Amino acid sequence: MSLEHAGYDRDAELLERAFRELLVEKGVVSDAAVDERVEFMYRRTPALGARVVARAWFDPGFKARLLDDGSAASGELGIDIRGLKLVVVENTPLLHNLIVCTLCSCYPRMLLGLPPDWYKSVEYRSRAVREPRAVLAEFGLHLAAGVTVRVHDSTADMRYLVLPMRPKGTDALSEAECAALVTRDAMIGVALVGSPKDVL
Amino acid sequence: MTPRFNPGQRVRVLDKVTVGHVRTPRYIRGKRGVVERICGEFRKPEELAYGRYDGEREPLYRVRFAQREVWPDYAGAPEDTLDVEIYEHWLEKSEDKR
Numbered sequence: 001m002s003l004e005h006a007g008y009d010r011d012a013e014l015l016e017r018a019f020r021e022l023l024v025e026k027g028v029v030s031d032a033a034v035d036e037r038v039e040f041m042y043r044r045t046p047a048l049g050a051r052v053v054a055r056a057w058f059d060p061g062f063k064a065r066l067l068d069d070g071s072a073a074s075g076e077l078g079i080d081i082r083g084l085k086l087v088v089v090e091n092t093p094l095l096h097n098l099i100v101c102t103l104c105s106c107y108p109r110m111l112l113g114l115p116p117d118w119y120k121s122v123e124y125r126s127r128a129v130r131e132p133r134a135v136l137a138e139f140g141l142h143l144a145a146g147v148t149v150r151v152h153d154s155t156a157d158m159r160y161l162v163l164p165m166r167p168k169g170t171d172a173l174s175e176a177e178c179a180a181l182v183t184r185d186a187m188i189g190v191a192l193v194g195s196p197k198d199v200l
Numbered sequence: 201m202t203p204r205f206n207p208g209q210r211v212r213v214l215d216k217v218t219v220g221h222v223r224t225p226r227y228i229r230g231k232r233g234v235v236e237r238i239c240g241e242f243r244k245p246e247e248l249a250y251g252r253y254d255g256e257r258e259p260l261y262r263v264r265f266a267q268r269e270v271w272p273d274y275a276g277a278p279e280d281t282l283d284v285e286i287y288e289h290w291l292e293k294s295e296d297k298r
Contacts, residue, residue, distance in 0.1 A: 085239070087262075102225050129227070133276045148279040156223045156260055156285035157242045
């Protein structure tokens with residue numbers, strides 16, 4: 001990452017620490033409450049989003065509910081999503097979805113954990129809306145001719161998750177085995193889910 | 201609040217110059233698109249950012265824009281689109297059939 005980014009991190013860390021210690025000292029929050037929240041966020045990983053995706057591949061009724069109301073459907077799986085307003089967008093052979101937040105780094109953290117650094121970079125944020133096909137190509141994703149690209153800029157209160165296409169060669173796999181194939185990048189839209197042979 | 205716009209309706213994002221916190225990206229101001237869905241009602245970021253948490257809620261829309269409307273020199277396919285969330289007070293009706 002750039003020096004600018006490293007500098008930003010250092011300042012932000014100092015600011016966070018000073019602010020947190022003041023809040024604890026004044027009794028606004030407790031150390032235990034901060035620890036609980038940090039622990040909660042560390043337990044958020046892309047495996048949660050992958051469970052949602054795999055369920056949608058296996059259960060057409062769930063998939064329909066997921067596309068209709070992403071938050072309610074994710075809640076059905078017992079995932080604690082704490083107020084997340086989720087919109088799920090489906091990739092098809094003719095349509096590819098890509099998620100970005102041009103204003104900052106809005107991201108479905110409840111289902112994917114913390115965003116990767118590149119997602120927060122000025123370069124990704126500015127180019128994903130301007131030249132998405134070039135950006136995808138740099139991620140190694142070359143879309144077939146005739147595939148439409150739909151970019152989603154999460155500018156406000158909703159968060160977005162891509163429902164990738166189920167890869168070929170997975171008919172014999174269980175739902176959990178399919179979930180293990182689903183990557184963070186595929187749920188942002190910068191990759192496809194590979195067939196089992198590609199993954200091994 | 202009853203939403204002023206319905207899915208499928210053509211709208212234009214206001215081309216306002218603002219100071220302070222807003223959640224309407226500069227690149228989309230003045231562009232025309234179609235309401236894709238109503239996301240529910242939310243408070244204005246312009247008020248929330250400055251500590252006013254009890255302001256009125258208003259409809260939030262997802263508006264779909266043709267990439268060529270947003271970037272006239274867009275290099276991808278003419279069918280490519282861009283969806284952006286826009287609060288109602290940033291939208292007006294568009295009669296333009298482009």
